[in-house]
Amino acid sequence: MLKILIVEDEFISRALLMEMLAAHGVCHVAVNGREAIDVLRRSMQSGGGYDLVCLDIMMPEMDGQEVLTEIRNMEREFGLSGRRATKVIMTTALTDSQSIMKAFTEGCCEAYLTKPIDRSKLQATLQDLNLIP
Template sequence: MRTLIVEDDLTSRLLLQTILQDYGTTHVAVDGLEAVEAVRLAILSGEPYELICLDIMLPELSGHDALKQIRALEETHGIFSPANAKVIMVSALNDLKNIHVAFHNLCDAYLTKPIAKIHLLEELKNLKLI
């Protein structure tokens, strides 16, 4: 599984990398702009990401805005559900507004920090990634 972890917090980033490294290749972006560029390059190389773990509160471009741009990139390149990347929003924000916006922007799951390995693996199973 090719995974992009988009997280500006080192501790959260390392935790996600540690959990996901056993399931395939992981790449990292530390802000929303890097995330969109990483997704663009992966699509152009013919090896798009299967999973994107995306924080909401990011520098340069929020996770919400990055997700909109990622879904637009996929659409431009003819990648539609169910072939598009599965996006799990990973955030400290647990309010209904942010959760609603995330799903409106077509995320596939939403987990709140601190991330529990069991919950992340459960979502990966629900998304049929593992």
């Protein structure tokens, strides 16, 4: 079972992702970027971490790009790399190529899905990331 963090400020999107991912593991939620960083830091400090983070790009307080950068910084701090690193799927309504390239090149996310999230695309992405069979 996966340990999944859904970082999403919009209730409907959060609820849909939880429903789609619940069969694959334990889902926790954060409603903004600051809360996500706090949750992730505590998890990494306790030796756990998350297998998957679904991260919205447009959020209050701290956007998804900033959170992604901080996730990668924390992983370096706690010595989490390779297979132990968190898989991050950016989820957003943004479809412009600049946002997509920034997520991959600057933040090193593993995947990018546009809203509304399609269940079959999410499943395929989880399989591509070797998170599910």
